[in-house]
Amino acid sequence: MSSSSVEDIPDQKELFTQDGVLLKACIGRSVTELNSVGMLCIVQTGEHTKTIEWRPIDTITIDSDTQDQEWAVVNTIGRRERTFSGNLTADYLTARARIIRIPLDELKSFRVTRNCQLIQFSTYPGVWQTTFYFQHGNAETFIANLKSHVKTAKTRHDRNTYVVVEPNTESQVLNRSFAELDIFTENTTDVVWNLVSNFKQRPYETTMEAFSKLTDIVYYGNEGVNGKRDVSEEVADLLTKSMSALEEATTVTKSDEYEVISVKPTLPPRPSIPRGPPLSAEKWEGLQDTEGRVTEVEGVKQLIFRGGVAHSIRQSVWKYLLDFYPWHMTTKQLKILHRKRTDEYYAMKLQWRSMTEAQENRFAEYRDRKSLVEKDVNRTDRTHPFYAGDNNPNLVLLQDILMTYVMYNFDLGYVQGMSDILAPMLLLMGNEVDSFWCFVGFMDRIASNFDMDQAGMKQQLLHLQQLLAFASPELARHLSSKDSGNMYFCFRWLLVWFKREFSHRDIMRLWEVLWTGLPCNNFHLLICVAILDAEKETFINRDFGFTEILKHVNDLSMCLDVDRILSSAEGIYHQILSAPHLTNQIRIVLGIPTVGNVTDPDDEEPSTSMDTKDNGTTEPDDGRDMEEGSIEYDGVRIYTVTKNVWALLA
Amino acid sequence: MAKTYDCLFKLLLIGDSGVGKTSILFRFSEDAFNISFISTIGIDFKIRTIDLDGKKVKLQIWDTAGQERFRTITTAYYRGSMGIMLVYDVTNEKSFENIKNWIRNIEENASADVEKMILGNKCDLDSKRQVSKERGEQLAIEYQIKFVETSAKDSLNVEYAFFTLARDIKAKMEKKQEASNPTRGSGAHQLRANEQQRRPTSWLSRCSLL
């Protein structure tokens, strides 16, 4: 589409006009322009060039009341005798600027829906840039006329969509090349490449991923036909398939004044990010001031995120990570705090310890919780030497801490999985009080996992599904096709933060990294994505179904490499972050400030970005990135993803 | 891959947390017992192929987490079950009372023609018993469901329970076969694998397909 300027006073011929056409949507145009009535024309603009033009009504007046017209063209096919007129007043100029032009040799596709009353045009795969509504009757005659100027093909899977296979006479060469390519036997990627480069439009490189996904159509779409099928129809399929693939990855950003659609279909390559050494004792000491305050909290977290914590200082560092110890407290203050928390713990412990048997007999809810705890304590990490054997005193500690937690948070009570969460902490801390308060800190982050209605778990599974669909779309599609789109097979991973999947040593590493809250919210979901993505080939190539998927995932337990997974999860994070087609839906899940004034498609709540999250700490939304992401273009303020993306788009 | 079985039955173990579902399954699939089992989070299944009157029947047995709040997730796996073991713990009164709730849960989430069986587990712990065998039998009569007391620990009646359930499923299949195929009905009480291809109804026909 080109925008108008004063200079191009038309030396052009209307080949077809249709009045009473409403502009319903147009990328880059202010919404105030939408819903205005105008005329849709097909215009001969040069010897070999034709353009679809939509002119708002303001540029059109009835002939009789215009004396001072500079130019006038009589409608050739319109229902009423109608004249264009215009004078070069300021009003007229702004109206002229609203003319929309779609050169026919740029037109890729158009779609007709709603009883043929709505027509959409596309000059770029995956985007319907303009939408028009035919107020009087329908678009049939317009389309019939349009088809006399461009060669089109309908697609098999969407009968409403026409793909332009031969924009104008010049590209007959192109058409021939399709036929010569022997499109069904060549390496399909090459075919797509040829197709793409032949269209010599826009930076198509970016759409390659979407195109390469189409290979299956070429492989399977022509069974038994073996090239006999109309090539143009095949190509039409390819193109529209790519359109819908891209559409899925399209962000439509709506605000009061703008409608902007930004498209970028590919995920950039995954950077391989090395893990670092664990935070050492020396470094840790060096990061505390003379009075024992931890300085450079962010730096500490960065180090831990990169390499975890050396085992020798875990006992101390975990207390900070789990909000038992505030970072800014001096050693002296911490001593006082610790004493206070110790007293609190024993006070709560006394509450249930002093319950008599008779009391207990009349307190069913308490009894139920107690028996649940007992059952689980006896089944928690019993193969680990620390918890092995009959009458192991550490089991009593587990029981006591969990019972005290029941008193601390009776509403939540005890839920299966909690003993798994506590076991590594007690193993590390070795004492009730510290383990209890660290456990409280962890539970605060994941309490929603244990909701009575499981809403927290369900939301995470949904978010996981969304992330996977973005980061590993092929796998996500496979899972959906196997009835596994609800991601229930990841339930165990999420409920106890992978506790059942790793050894004690590895789970400590994984947890401390996740507790830093870096690099984004819900990084634990990206851990899931990383694990699943590594199994992608197995799932897809071996065509795993519902049961095989569950079995395979369950059997991954104790076979996972924690460092490799952390590294690839971080890589995936960077891939997502720099993906040009990053959507607000994904941003919300990861706690990245959203772009534009959007509504979360999930819950219809206005997204104030940071407050929508599952777990972890809240960070303030300072709106900084919002500003960075907004750009002025052609006098219209446009919100887009990042400057880089805009650079790509422009 | 060559098929090594004639039929696949999907079975399900449900009941309160700690009644011994995983232990029963472990006993049946590995013939072992482990006092230090871990609680079930989410869902898992195990496979054992048994010989049932000359047919190789592959049992795919699903084990779910018992705690009530996980039910929204676990019930998603009820779909397609042909047989359900309702397990309670004879040393735990509450788990016995809850059988009624589990039955209601099945009615809401599993197919209507699913075969059921009630198991009173841990019958080796006689000293701690809270639920008598008679009460178990009474409940079974009330719901018209077969009942047996088991011990995963002592390997008592576990084999019997699964074979009984599998046999009941098979019998039900044959009966349905009969009913929907009246022309062949007279006298032919045997399940013939190639006779069942034309009817894609419920799980019954799946036997030959899976």
Ligand SMILES: Nc1nc2c(ncn2[C@@H]2O[C@H](COP(=O)(O)OP(=O)(O)OP(=O)(O)O)[C@@H](O)[C@H]2O)c(=O)[nH]1
């Ligand atoms: N004495 C005895 N103990 C048993 C028997 N079956 C299970 N147990 C014990 O009971 C406890 C619970 O058994 P599980 O098999 O884990 O129970 P579950 O029903 O799978 O529990 P959830 O997974 O929490 O739903 C374990 O400590 C077992 O060792 C039995 O037949 N006799």
Ligand SMILES: [Mg+2]
């Ligand atoms: Mg279990």
